[in-house]
Amino acid sequence: MKKIIVVLSLTLFLASCKKEVETDTVEFEEDTTAVDRSMENQIDSIAIxxxxxxxxxxxxxxxxxxxxxxxxxxxxxKFSVFKGDAYSYWPIKPSDSLRKLFYNTFTKEQQYTIAALNRIDTDHIKTRDTLIVPNEFKTAFIDYSPFPRKLTNITEVPKIIIFSYPIQAYGVYENGNLVKWGPTNMGKKASQTPRGLFFTNWKGRKVRSTVDDEWILNWNFNISNHGGVGWHQYALPGYPASHSCLRLLDADAQWLYNWADQWVLTEDRNTVKVKGTPVIVYGDYKFGVKGIWHQLVENPSITTLSKSELEAIIEPYLAEIFNQQTIREAYNEAKLNNKPKEDSLKIVKDSMK
Structure with a gap:
């Protein structure tokens, strides 16, 4: 009997041990699976x-x-035209045949457009290594504008001019609508054009430069009287080259000369009563490298300014622009009210006598 009890107890003990071993094994396997899955997730995350x-x-x-x-x-x-999506590279300087082909292919008007897109005047076409040429010529030059056609935050501003240092170009707006744009060559690295808000003041058809009295500045319109900064016609080599002034093509300088308003001084000419047209100069130029318009072949929108970008540049100056605009409007109204009435014209019948 005792022998049977001992055998039975030993059997139960062994069964219990086996069960524990099996249970422990299952639990170990489950933990291993969880770890494996966690590691797999980490590996997948790293891979992603x-x-x-x-x-x-x-x-x-x-x-x-x-x-x-x-x-x-x-x-x-080196001696062939490279065509991009919207623009092409024309290597002018190293190839006589391509230079001749260029002048025989494009009209004077098209050459003017090409020069403007390269920020040069037509006299500098022959000096360029390579020209950026549009694959298709648009109906009007304004269609090439890098400036947005409409700006919402200046719809109440009758006139404003914006000069961009990065793209070496200017845009003219009337009540928020772009009416004109063109190339400019601004101040070189050693004598950069000052940035900020200015107002046109005095102008002169032909002005002798204060830097060199042999330089005659055609269609000069000053924007900083004490700084001696203004826009005028002068050679455009295709990069910032001036002594802080804003160089323009002759036709553009003449147009702006007649379009912008001059200041109004007191009778003793010591005080400014009314400022002229607002002018904003902004941005930085990467001196020592070609202007970004040379990348138009790779990226046709490289020089394009967005509406939001330009409005953000103008925004800090709006309060002063509107302030000066109110002063001018009051002056114009007072001038109109105080204007003496003209005598009525006396009509005399022609006589043969």
Whole structure:
């Protein structure tokens, strides 16, 4: 009997041990599975992040790769035209045949447009290594404008001119609508054009420069009397080259000369009663490298300014612009009310006698 009890107890003990071992094994396997899944999730997450980084790197490098390919193509085809989506490279200086083809292909009007897009005057066409040429010529020059056609925050401003240092161009707005744009060459690195808000003051058809009395400035309109800064006609080599002034093509300088308002001084000419047309000069230029308009072949919108971008640039100056506008409107109204009435015209019948 005792022997049977001992055997039975031993059997139950072994069964209990086996069950515990099995239970422990299952629990260990479940924990291992959870760890494995956690590690897999981490690996998957790392892989996703790595793939995302690779994709971002690929996207960021597309422009650089495309630019490098174009530059390589230009080198290997030094004497041929390279055509992009909207613009083409014409290597003018190193190729006599292409230079002749250029002048035979494009009209005087088209050459003027090409020069303006390259921020030069037509006299400098032959001096350029390469020209940016549009593949299709638009109906009007304003259609090439990098400035937005309409700005909401200046709809109540009758006249304003905006000069952009980065793209070396100016835009003219009347009540928020773009009416004209054109190229400019502003102050060189050593004598940069000051930035900020200015108002036109005095003008002169032909003005002798204070820097060199041999320089005659045609259609000069001053915007900073003490600083001696203004716009006028002068040579446009295609980069900032002036002694702080705003160089323009002759036709553009003449147009702005007649369009903008002069200041009004007191009788003793010591005090400004009314300021002229507001002028904003803004932005920075990367000196030592070609202007960004040379990248139009790779990126046709490289010089394009967005509406929100330009409105943000104008916004800090609006209070002063409206303040000076109110002063001018009051002056004009007072001048109109105080204007003496003209005598009525006496009509005399013609006589043969």
């Amino acid at each position: 992040k790595r793939n995302d980084s690779i994709e971002m790197a690929k996207k960021d490098s597309i422009a650089a790769v495309k630019k490098a390919a174009i530059e390589e193509s230009k080198k290997s085809n």
